[in-house]
Amino acid sequence: MPPLLRLILLRVGLGCVTLLLVSLVVFAATQALPGDPARAILGKGAANKAVYEGLREELGLNRPLQEQYLSWLQGVMTGDLGDSIVNRGTSVVTLLKPWVINSLYLLVITSLVSIPLSILIGAMQAYWRDRPFDHVTNVTNLVLSALPEFVIGLVLVLLLATSVFHVLPAVSQVIIGTPLYAQAEILVLPVIALCLATMPYTCRMLRASTIGVLDSEFVMMAGLKGLPNRLVLWRHALPNALGPTFQVIALNLAWLTGGIVVIEYVFNYPGIGTALVKAVANRDMPVVQALCMLIAAVYVVTNLAADIATILVNPRLRTGMR
Amino acid sequence: MARDEGQHNDQHFDLSFLESQMTRRATRRDVLKGAASVGAALSLGPLFAACGGEEGGTAASPTAAGTPKKGGNLRMGMSLGGTDIDPQLSTTGDVIGMNHNVFEGLTTFDPTMKVVNQLAEEISPNDAATEYTVRLRPDVTFHNGKSLTAEDVIFSISRIIDPKAPKTGASSLSHLERLEKVDDLTVRMYLARPDAIFPELLAMYSNCILPTGYTNTGKVADLVGTGPFKLTAYTQLQQIDFASNAEYWGQVPYIDTMSWYSVSESNALVDGLADGTYDWVIGLSPTQGKIVEQSDGISTVRSSSGTYTPFMMRADLKPFDDVRVRQAFKLICPRQQTLDATLAGAGVLGNDITALYDPAYPKDLEQTEQDLEQAASLLKQAGYGDGLSVECVVCPENGNSAVDSAVIFAEEAKKVGVTVKVNKVDVATFYGESWTTWPFSTDSWATRGYIHAARIQRFPDAVWNCEHWQNDQWESMMREAETTVDEAKRNELIAEAMKIDREEAGYLVWSFMDLIDGKSDRIAGEVPDVFYWTAINFGFKYLYFV
Numbered sequence: 001m002p003p004l005l006r007l008i009l010l011r012v013g014l015g016c017v018t019l020l021l022v023s024l025v026v027f028a029a030t031q032a033l034p035g036d037p038a039r040a041i042l043g044k045g046a047a048n049k050a051v052y053e054g055l056r057e058e059l060g061l062n063r064p065l066q067e068q069y070l071s072w073l074q075g076v077m078t079g080d081l082g083d084s085i086v087n088r089g090t091s092v093v094t095l096l097k098p099w100v101i102n103s104l105y106l107l108v109i110t111s112l113v114s115i116p117l118s119i120l121i122g123a124m125q126a127y128w129r130d131r132p133f134d135h136v137t138n139v140t141n142l143v144l145s146a147l148p149e150f151v152i153g154l155v156l157v158l159l160l161a162t163s164v165f166h167v168l169p170a171v172s173q174v175i176i177g178t179p180l181y182a183q184a185e186i187l188v189l190p191v192i193a194l195c196l197a198t199m200p201y202t203c204r205m206l207r208a209s210t211i212g213v214l215d216s217e218f219v220m221m222a223g224l225k226g227l228p229n230r231l232v233l234w235r236h237a238l239p240n241a242l243g244p245t246f247q248v249i250a251l252n253l254a255w256l257t258g259g260i261v262v263i264e265y266v267f268n269y270p271g272i273g274t275a276l277v278k279a280v281a282n283r284d285m286p287v288v289q290a291l292c293m294l295i296a297a298v299y300v301v302t303n304l305a306a307d308i309a310t311i312l313v314n315p316r317l318r319t320g321m322r
Numbered sequence: 323m324a325r326d327e328g329q330h331n332d333q334h335f336d337l338s339f340l341e342s343q344m345t346r347r348a349t350r351r352d353v354l355k356g357a358a359s360v361g362a363a364l365s366l367g368p369l370f371a372a373c374g375g376e377e378g379g380t381a382a383s384p385t386a387a388g389t390p391k392k393g394g395n396l397r398m399g400m401s402l403g404g405t406d407i408d409p410q411l412s413t414t415g416d417v418i419g420m421n422h423n424v425f426e427g428l429t430t431f432d433p434t435m436k437v438v439n440q441l442a443e444e445i446s447p448n449d450a451a452t453e454y455t456v457r458l459r460p461d462v463t464f465h466n467g468k469s470l471t472a473e474d475v476i477f478s479i480s481r482i483i484d485p486k487a488p489k490t491g492a493s494s495l496s497h498l499e500r501l502e503k504v505d506d507l508t509v510r511m512y513l514a515r516p517d518a519i520f521p522e523l524l525a526m527y528s529n530c531i532l533p534t535g536y537t538n539t540g541k542v543a544d545l546v547g548t549g550p551f552k553l554t555a556y557t558q559l560q561q562i563d564f565a566s567n568a569e570y571w572g573q574v575p576y577i578d579t580m581s582w583y584s585v586s587e588s589n590a591l592v593d594g595l596a597d598g599t600y601d602w603v604i605g606l607s608p609t610q611g612k613i614v615e616q617s618d619g620i621s622t623v624r625s626s627s628g629t630y631t632p633f634m635m636r637a638d639l640k641p642f643d644d645v646r647v648r649q650a651f652k653l654i655c656p657r658q659q660t661l662d663a664t665l666a667g668a669g670v671l672g673n674d675i676t677a678l679y680d681p682a683y684p685k686d687l688e689q690t691e692q693d694l695e696q697a698a699s700l701l702k703q704a705g706y707g708d709g710l711s712v713e714c715v716v717c718p719e720n721g722n723s724a725v726d727s728a729v730i731f732a733e734e735a736k737k738v739g740v741t742v743k744v745n746k747v748d749v750a751t752f753y754g755e756s757w758t759t760w761p762f763s764t765d766s767w768a769t770r771g772y773i774h775a776a777r778i779q780r781f782p783d784a785v786w787n788c789e790h791w792q793n794d795q796w797e798s799m800m801r802e803a804e805t806t807v808d809e810a811k812r813n814e815l816i817a818e819a820m821k822i823d824r825e826e827a828g829y830l831v832w833s834f835m836d837l838i839d840g841k842s843d844r845i846a847g848e849v850p851d852v853f854y855w856t857a858i859n860f861g862f863k864y865l866y867f868v
Contacts, residue, residue, distance in 0.1 A: 033750070034750050034751060034754050034755075035750040035754055039750070039753075039754070040405060041405045041411070041413065042411070042413055042490075043413040043414070043753065044413065044753055044757075044786065045411075045413050045490050046753070047753075047757055047758055047785055047786055048488070048492070048493050048785045050485070050488050050492070050493075051488045051489070051490070051492060051493075054486060054487045054488060055487075058487060084558075086405040087405065087540060087558050088538060088539075088540055089538070089539045089540035089541070090540050090558065095558055098557065098560065157593065161593070161597065162593060162596065162597070166597070169597055169599060170590075170593035170594065170596070170597045170599075171399075171585075171590045171593050171594040171597070171599050173399070173583050173585075173594060173599050173600075174560070175561075175581075175583075176555070176557050176560060176561045176563075177555075265586060265587050266587065266590075267590075268584075268585050268586060268587055268590040268594070270559070270560050270584065274559075274586060275559070278559055278586075282405060
């Protein structure tokens with residue numbers, strides 16, 4: 001079996017074990033939280049013991065913990081993610097589908113914009129290191145990575161939607177019934193905010209590793225042989241510099257999947273970050289599980305993809321693999 | 323933000339410093355767009371005899387000069403609950419909103435908290451107030467075409483009080499023994515004990531009438547009521563769509579459709595209103611109201627209301643078991659200052675009696691003012707001359723007025739040797755197992771009649787009794803009032819009870835707050851309502867585009 005395929009299979013197997021562990025921890029954590037779905041549904045009404053106890057019974061919350069977990073796990077093994085506890089009669093899949101699609105839009109568009117752009121900027125910084133462009137970009141990257149995301153989001157709203165210019169909507173209200181691509185203007189500000197939040201890390205990573213590569217002997221050799229600078233940079237230096245950068249990109253992608261709660265909150269965008277916060281607030285175990293497993297799966301897949309990309313890009317690693 | 327049985331999933335993100343620096347457009351307008359404020363005391367009397375009030379009370383008087391246009395789609399932004407919709411288990415804002423638009427009850431409250439008939443045409447008690455005969459309005463149909471009959475009423479009310487799965491209104495209807503069908507349009511209800519305010523209990527929004535056989539499937543097709551709007555689509559946590567009910571028995575709404583959109587962050591409400599994403603937003607804070615008033619094309623709608631965020635002292639625990647300590651605390655609170663600081667003055671001052679819109683509420687009360695000297699003297703008499711230390715538990719979910727009022731109180735209390743530690747806890751903790759047992763806390767309550775409020779908050783068996791105050795004289799007066807069918811006599815008894823309450827009970831009501839909504843200037847016809855939460859109490863049936 002080719003080593004690459006063996007690696008993939010091994011990692012997929014380990015990934016499944018990871019997901020199982022995640023589900024156990026999430027289950028324990030949601031149980032440890034004070035309150036339960038019945039309390040979330042009733043709010044203040046839960047002080048009425050009769051109503052509260054009746055609802056608990058109805059929702060199956062009085063079953064022993066292992067029974068609750070195992071029955072959920074059994075469902076998952078057969079592909080059934082179960083029903084939401086607080087939205088009775090609605091399956092988790094039906095509930096989460098629109099949210100996941102919304103987040104996917106943000107994720108894909110942000111990645112398509114930020115990854116090539118940050119690679120370009122990082123390479124340019126390395127190429128013109130210590131010149132004005134490099135200094136300005138460095139400072140900008142530092143400031144952007146130091147600012148909390150919601151500040152970036154709010155400044156964008158102030159700048160482009162409410163106070164200085166009024167070119168974009170201030171609130172990313174998704175109108176259900178119209179496909180998302182027909183409402184594209186609501187995606188612009190969240191995407192810009194997310195790009196500004198993730199690009200600094202990739203830029204700095206690429207800049208550092210490209211500078212390292214540009215100082216190596218084979219690059220000097222290529223230059224001495226008379227190859228034009230641009231060719232040296234793009235064809236010889238960059239592919240070697242990209243290795244560590246893939247790891248950063250993978251981390252960014254994984255973060256974008258689960259960690260954009262703040263941006264979604266600022267723009268009122270209905271993505272899985274918001275869905276997770278609400279599900280936890282409602283102690284809705286099946287929904288929380290489904291979302292956490294999704295995010296964990298994205299982590300596993302993106303890390304695997306990053307490792308494979310690193311290997312493919314660096315022939316030395318291909319043959320040295322066991 | 324006011325909060326009661328409802329849960330506001332309002333994640334608190336207090337960015338008021340940014341708010342104050344935001345100027346919407348180039349021009350600033352300092353005009354308070356005329357918002358009608360409903361005046362104060364209007365009678366709250368349960369309806370007995372044949373004078374069935376027209377549902378909806380006074381007709382909508384347009385506040386903007388414009389002729390009502392039929393049609394249009396209204397978009398509203400609000401915080402949506404995210405739990406399933408059982409209309410008789412309404413605890414979140416969206417379900418309560420649906421109670422007011424899609425569903426109806428036998429009686430309801432008009433915009434001034436007066437009980438009026440809705441699906442009932444006439445409700446007549448017997449002399450002892452132990453039997454109520456309800457005659458239904460004829461020719462009412464559910465949204466699925468089925469006619470409203472006595473069976474639907476019996477099914478719905480039985481469902482509420484079903485001991486195996488009681489709904490929100492079950493505890494207040496615990497004395498309802500049985501229901502009997504007299505004919506297709508008449509139901510008789512038998513009570514275990516006399517109750518003069520029974521129709522007021524039926525008016526609670528979660529006691530709505532559903533078609534026989536309703537079960538909570540979560541499907542839109544099953545969620546049929548008799549109200550002015552039909553539910554057309556429901557996407558959890560995101561959007562709820564309605565269409566106007568052309569076969570409605572009352573006045574058909576002007577607008578054709580409306581959509582409610584989920585907004586989790588309260589500043590997004592103002593942003594969305596300003597850039598035209600929403601036509602209406604509910605539940606604004608006074609600061610947000612100011613921003614809306616300064617912007618073009620949008621304005622606020624204000625209503626005074628009986629909503630309040632009091633301090634509650636447990637009269638059965640030290641140090642509050644001494645009435646002098648309770649009285650001292652009532653004198654420490656700087657009421658006008660607290661109102662100005664926490665609600666920007668949007669409200670009326672309180673005098674510790676809870677039911678502002680009850681007809682028995684005294685008209686010419688002398689306003690309780692801060693009196694630190696007297697407070698210090700009372701504390702000394704009670705044995706706390708050397709100082710006193712208490713903890714006040716507050717929940718930020720209940721809004722600025724619930725939290726900052728405690729902070730201000732703590733500052734003032736220092737001057738008389740009382741140390742108040744303000745402890746902010748989250749919703750799950752505050753309303754968790756320890757709720758109703760906090761020795762000293764603040765909370766948010768909706769507008770209610772005095773007897774009804776006592777049943778929920780003050781009687782020894784009240785399910786939300788956070789006060790644990792025992793006073794035999796007060797209780798006996800109230801129990802007598804409960805069974806006094808004659809309204810004037812009943813109000814006299816209540817007024818006497820209120821006097822005792824003000825002197826000795828454990829509630830410190832420093833003010834009642836105004837409710838503020840925001841609207842686009844293209845909308846008019848709103849009817850300010852004193853109940854709770856929104857300035858119009860979800861009264862979208864009155865609105866029209868100009």
